[in-house]
Amino acid sequence: QVQLQESGPGLVKPSETLSLTCSVSGYSINSGYYWAWIRQPPGKGLEWIGSMYHHGGSFYNTSLRSRATISVDTSKNQFSLKLTSVTAADTAVYYCARNPHTTIRGMDIIYWLDSWGQGTLVTVSS
């Protein structure tokens, strides 16, 4: 059974870069899924940040594309999120998740999020 666990600093200063890692156990990260980051500001709804495949294919939320980078480290069975130039609006619980997909006529289509980490709260404050 796949398990995901987020880790990283719980406090980041404004204008700096938020960096989080998701450790995956019970499943090989290079075995056919996309891997995603989602966030949830306190008391608010869910926002998808982006998804990445182990071979480098990626999709991002249009509103975060310029600041977010997801990378995959198959040797450690981990994937990571970097979000640059953070502000208080980036304060949220950040979740990592497994993201099934299919390929139609050479194009990947990402589906739902079938396994989630427990989430980690990141506060942006000086």
Next chain:
Amino acid sequence: EVVLTQSPATLSLSPGESATLSCRASQSVGSYHLVWYQQRPGQAPRLLIYGSSSRAAGIPDRFSASGSGTASTLTISRLEPEDFAMYYCQQYGGSLITFGPGTRLEIK
């Protein structure tokens, strides 16, 4: 950009009753589909329904969904105390994932 709306925003019911939650997309875009998640307080969301009407592993058959890629209805029959939570729909079908704002199912 497709926007999802969920109704009602809050639903107040008693254990044993049935709940009907709705999700609708702002536009019809190709072969898109809707899925459902449950989020209990302090927990991560968990997948309930995928592929429009298939229950995820471990989800009781009290949960069912029907609809198309632009509108879906989640029905929860015989509400149990653990069912009172937030419910989010999500649309997929291309290169983006979009969530609805959620419906809060609370105990009356």
